[in-house]
Amino acid sequence: DIVMTQSPDSLAESLGERATINCKSSQSVLYSSNNKNYLAWYQQKPGQPPKLLIYWASTRESGVPDRFSGSGSGTDFTLTISSLQAEDVAVYYCHQYYSTPYTFGQGTKLEIK
């Protein structure tokens, strides 16, 4: 199984500041034949299901604010929130869909400082 490791486990930033969450996979999730990284990011607010933010490592889902961006390739990925808003308080998960069983990172809890 591919192990997904996120860092940090929790994070507190001030409103308007940049927040950065990292995700590392135990093996590459880059498919060489199409040069796509099989990596997604989700946001889960308390009492709600997860919501898709980013797929193919850097493609923003329709309707997701452009302050959210994804980057990285191979085994190292980053989710960046450029200007933190109060409504961004949530747990964020990375997810590899490169090989089964598909796996998630352990989650990063984002709070406002």
Add this chain to the structure above:
Amino acid sequence: EAQLVQSGAEVKKPGESLTISCKGSGYSFTSYWIGWVRQMPGKGLEWVGTIYPGDSDTRYSPSFQGQVTISADKSISTAYLQWSSLKASDTAMYFCARLGTAGDFLDHWGQGTLVTVSS
């Protein structure tokens, strides 16, 4: 707009059987894989398995193989997750979600079904 609506919360005793459901609407139910994801209390997300309602092709995570059964009834656009003998360790929130067309990310999620197993 695609929507997945799950059945309500359940409280069961160890050893009992249970089936929870996930009804799709607003899209062609038979053309997209449906996945099930477990979230134990206060914990992260775990992949249970997937089903393609068009032909009922089913795949399980090795951790859940033999522990649950995934099925679908395409005539009523509904997928199911079933246990034959519940354990206390099955206590969790279970989400269904639709897999994307081009890749197996989860683009639409149900609201979740809380399963509580307690004597």
